[in-house]
Amino acid sequence: MELMKLLDNRIVFSLFLLVLAFSEAWSMALFKSPNTLYVVLGFVFYMIVTLGLIYLVRTRGLAVGHALYDVSSIIIATIVGLFVLGETVDIKKQVGLFLAIVSVVLLQ
Numbered sequence: 001m002e003l004m005k006l007l008d009n010r011i012v013f014s015l016f017l018l019v020l021a022f023s024e025a026w027s028m029a030l031f032k033s034p035n036t037l038y039v040v041l042g043f044v045f046y047m048i049v050t051l052g053l054i055y056l057v058r059t060r061g062l063a064v065g066h067a068l069y070d071v072s073s074i075i076i077a078t079i080v081g082l083f084v085l086g087e088t089v090d091i092k093k094q095v096g097l098f099l100a101i102v103s104v105v106l107l108q
Helices: 001-007 010-031 035-061 062-083 091-107
Strands: none
Touching: 010 035, 010 062, 035 091, 062 091
């Protein structure tokens, strides 16, 4: 069970959360494609996200696992908004993002 031991590391676990959130966002984008192959890939990635969420709930409990997943999704959405869509972040959003990151650290 080296994988379980590896996921106990906070940095690796945080990266795992970010990959899950990114996979969800990407799978949703693939669902909107007219290409059937992309839609199938979207389903595959969404299944991976679901398995990751199941892992979180089993290892961390329902409340903490789902909260970690939700907060990591918010962080990814903010990063995509900033660097891909060129959105601006005011002080209120900066404080909210900071508190989201603090909550991930506290929940771990």
